[in-house]
Amino acid sequence: MQVISDIQQSQLLCQQYHNSGESIAFVPTMGCLHDGHLSLVEKAQSLADRVVVSIFVNPLQFNDPDDLSAYPRTIESDISKLSSFDIDMLFCPEVGAFYPEGEKEVEKIDLGEITTILEGEQRPGHFAGVATVVKRLFDLVQPDIAVFGEKDFQQLMVIKKLVSDFSLGIEIIGMPTFREPDGLAMSSRNIRLSEEQRQAATEIYRQLERIKNELHAGNSNFLELEQAANQRLAEAGFSPEYVVIRDTKTLLEPQSATSELVVLAAASLGEIRLIDNILL
C-alpha cells in the first residue's frame, strides 16, 4: 500500500492504473476506521483490480467548528488496520493542498432538495461540503466504482445524485450498516462516548427496531410511532433531532404509492451526535 499525500502523485498513479487497463474501486473515508469501513474496503477489493482508499477530514462538511476539531484523527492505527488488506493506494491529503484556493473560497456544489431535508436541515451546508469533496476526490481518482456505507443513508442518495447530475459514470455501491453486538451502528464518533453514554447509545437502534416491528404488525400511525420514539430517546438521555418514517426513494413523507420505507433517526448524547437508519 502506497501512502500518498501529494495530489499530483496520487493523480498520476491512478492514471497509470487506468492506462494499464485496470479498474479502480474507491473508498473515501474520514479515517478513525472501524469494521464498517473495513467491510467497504473488502467489498472494493472484490470489485476491481485496484483499490484506493482516502482519509481526509473534510472541513467543508462540518457546520460546527467544535465538531470539526473534536473529530477523531487516528492515522497511525488506520494505516495499520489497512495494512492487512490488499490496498494499492491510501490517499491522505493536507487541507491546504486539497483546497488551494482556501476553504472559504471553494465553490460548493448544490444538489437541491435532497440536501435540504433531515440531515441537511439540521446541518445546513453539510451536504454541499460532502458533494464538493467527493466530486474533487472522484475527479482525482477517476474510479470505476465507489463504495459507501448505508449508515449515512441520505449521504448515499446525495452521492448517487452527484454522479447522475454530473454524468460521472461511476457505479456507487451501498453497503449495509455494521453494528456492535448490542445493535449500535458503528461510527467513528462512538469512541468519544463515555461508558454511560455508550450504554445508552444502543437505544437509537432499539427505537428503530421497535418502529419496524410495529409497521410490520400493521400499525400505520406514522406520526404516533415517530413521536413515541422521540420521547423514549429523550427519556434515555438523548436530545433527539428526528425519528421519521420516510419513502426510501425520496426521503419525503410516504405517499400512497410508496413501496419501500426507511426509518431514520438523529440524536445527540451530550456533545456526540449519532445517526442511524433501518430499511423495511
Ligand code: PAF
Ligand atoms: O462518510 C464520510 O466519511 C464522509 O462524509 C465522506 C464521504 C468521506 C466525505 O468526506
